[in-house]
Amino acid sequence: MAIPRLTHEERDAALAELTGWALRDDGLAIVRTFKFADFAEAFGFMTRAAIEAEKADHHPEWFNVYNRVEITLTTHDAGGLSVRDVSLARLIDGFV
Amino acid sequence: MAIPRLTHEERDAALAELTGWALRDDGLAIVRTFKFADFAEAFGFMTRAAIEAEKADHHPEWFNVYNRVEITLTTHDAGGLSVRDVSLARLIDGFV
Numbered sequence: 312m313a314i315p316r317l318t319h320e321e322r323d324a325a326l327a328e329l330t331g332w333a334l335r336d337d338g339l340a341i342v343r344t345f346k347f348a349d350f351a352e353a354f355g356f357m358t359r360a361a362i363e364a365e366k367a368d369h370h371p372e373w374f375n376v377y378n379r380v381e382i383t384l385t386t387h388d389a390g391g392l393s394v395r396d397v398s399l400a401r402l403i404d405g406f407v
Numbered sequence: 408m409a410i411p412r413l414t415h416e417e418r419d420a421a422l423a424e425l426t427g428w429a430l431r432d433d434g435l436a437i438v439r440t441f442k443f444a445d446f447a448e449a450f451g452f453m454t455r456a457a458i459e460a461e462k463a464d465h466h467p468e469w470f471n472v473y474n475r476v477e478i479t480l481t482t483h484d485a486g487g488l489s490v491r492d493v494s495l496a497r498l499i500d501g502f503v
Contacts, residue, residue: 350461350466354454354457358454361450365446370446370473371471374469375468376468
């Protein structure tokens with residue numbers, strides 16, 4: 312069963328709650344950049360996020376260079392944002 | 408002390424040895440894309456690479472989505488490729 316895409320209202324409500332996350336230009340994903348003290352701290356954060364992502368069977372698109380981690384969340388099965396992205400964003404925010 | 412940039416000859420010799428890595432268009436970095444069975448395997452690989460990168464104090468620029476990992480290696484202090492990139496690439500290749 313496909314995961315339903317968030318309505319515009321649901322999307323806006325989620326973004327209002329998730330401080331630090333922004334809607335990607337195309338409206339189909341949310342993005343956030345995290346900065347840490349150094350690489351070890353950045354990768355420690357990624358490891359915690361990876362474990363939660365795997366448990367949720369919902370994975371981020373992410374880029375890392377040294378202390379910076381850029382995360383993009385979207386739900387391919389929904390063709391855009393779904394509740395899965397909001398849940399994962401909330402979990403990830405708990406790690407900073 | 409700045410790390411010396413590889414000469415063109417050294418760069419070509421390194422690339423000939425590092426199968427799977429390609430020179431980035433600007434000639435200042437090497438790139439390789441790795442594919443795994445799934446996210447857990449991809450992140451396991453990243454974790455091994457992260458530990459070696461931290462030990463070498465030389466870190467990758469990398470992107471991951473699900474089972475795919477794209478790695479870019481360059482040495483900012485050298486303004487391009489250095490022996491550090493070749494060493495890290497060799498170590499990373501040992502994990503696949």
